[in-house]
Amino acid sequence: MDRTVTTIIDAERCTGCGLCIRVCPSETLSLENGKAVVTGSESIGCGHCQAVCPADAIRVEALPDDALALETIPVSDRWIPHGAFDSAELVGLMRSRRSCRNFHDRPVGRPLLRDLVKIGTTAPSGSNRQQWTFTVLPERRAVKALAETVAGFFRKLNRRAANPVLRSLLGMVGRKELATYYRDYHRAIEEKLSDWEQGGRDWLFWGAPAVIVVGSTPEAVCPAEDAMLATGNMLLAAHAMGLGTCAIGFAVAAMKNDPAILDRLGIPRTEAVWAVIAMGWPDEAYQRLAGRKPAMVRFFEV
Ligand SMILES: Cc1cc2nc3c(=O)[nH]c(=O)nc-3n(C[C@H](O)[C@H](O)[C@H](O)COP(=O)(O)O)c2cc1C
Ligand code: SF4
CATH class of the missing domain: 1.20.5 (Single alpha-helices involved in coiled-coils or other helix-helix interfaces)
Structure with a gap:
């Protein structure tokens, strides 16, 4: 894995508060003569140091500023502190997302699909490898x-x-x-x-006009977990952005067992597929929330 350190510290700006050292998971930084300096030989490139620095003295070059710039919605760079978001709204959004199985024909549009992929990449990933891959089928013909x-x-x-x-x-x-x-x-x-x-119902993708296949490269340490976390982000954001989605496990099963399907999509056989998301403008609406079975939960206490 590439653990190259790309952290650059502006010594003029650094006040020596030490916050960057406290949040760094890789022991990349230390304080020397009252200034933060790069002393470690490795970094997972998470960007915590850059995000925490009150003096704006750190850049992590591996993380370009525009990598998460969205085309379809304005997104602020403001970090939302713990507890500062309306959790009731968030849970309401989570509960309102439903697997959609009725879509309008209208295409989703490439900018929105590109944005959803970027939103997927805001998920955590094992060792911050971010070795997920996204194969976008932007039109019904491809689906x-x-x-x-x-x-x-x-x-x-x-x-x-x-x-x-x-x-x-x-x-x-x-x-x-x-x-x-x-x-x-x-x-x-x-x-x-x-x-x-016989040209009847599309039982697989439910007539969806777009699909995103979420996979992983062989270097990922937690390939399934990373891909599914990215998928979860995309499903939720898609609902907020007006799209309906449905995870299609039957397509995943076929792709896991028949590499010729990967060939057809231009996905290298070295990659693994973990999720296939059908999406489009929903042609269905609900009157109320649905429930869930009671969770199987246990506490371990000593
Ligand atoms: C891993 C996984 C595979 C799924 N596969 C399919 C599928 O092949 N076809 C389908 O219509 N729905 C599929 N679903 C959707 C589930 O049926 C759906 O999430 C579940 O019924 C709960 O409903 P909800 O998503 O509306 O909350 C899948 C969901 C997951 C998480
Ligand atoms: S967080 Fe910023 S100001 Fe504080 S020690 Fe690190 S680089 Fe210097």
Whole structure:
């Protein structure tokens, strides 16, 4: 991993308060003669030092100022302190996001899609590697092409699963997945495939005009976690920005098992896919919030 230190300290401005040293997770900085200096040989490039400095004396060159500049909404650079945001509003937003399965045909637009990707990258990532990748399908035509490829995967899988000899042979060597798939999904998938082939409902992407595939490069230390945290940010922001979204696990399963789908999208086979987000302008509205099952929660106390 690249842990190059790109921290630059303006000694003229530095007052020696030590705050940057306190928040640095990499022991990159120390105080010498009343000034902050770079003494460590590594940095995870998180930018905490730059963000905390009251004298604005630090720049982390690996973090360009405009990397998070959005095209579709004005965003202030102001840091919101802990407890200073309206938490009731935030929870209201979280509860209002719903998986959307009815979309208008209107395209989402590339600026909004680019902004959503940037918003995704505000999520935390293991060792701040930020080794997530975003493959954007900005038009319905591209989404349909992906749907056709995924449908091809399920057609093949259904044919295999319908073979009782294959199911029992695999079962004998402890591989029961095909039998489980046959029991739980085969019939429903068969019906949905036939609907798709006859130009009926798009059961996979629900007619969405855009898709973002969230993946990771092999260097990521927590690839699934990073990708899903970025995905969560995007789902929430999309709702706030007027878009409906739906995570499509069936597409992820197909992409994990059939690298030819990655080839079709230009995603290197070395990358892993963790989330596929269908999105578009929602053609559905709700009257009220839905509930959740009670959480399985435990406290450990000594
Ligand atoms: C990992 C994951 C995979 C999902 N896969 C699908 C899917 O393939 N198709 C679909 O319509 N919804 C899918 N969903 C959406 C869930 O059904 C939905 O999140 C759940 O029913 C809760 O509803 P809500 O998102 O509206 O709160 C998926 C959600 C997650 C988190
Ligand atoms: S936070 Fe800023 S002013 Fe304080 S020691 Fe670090 S560089 Fe100097």
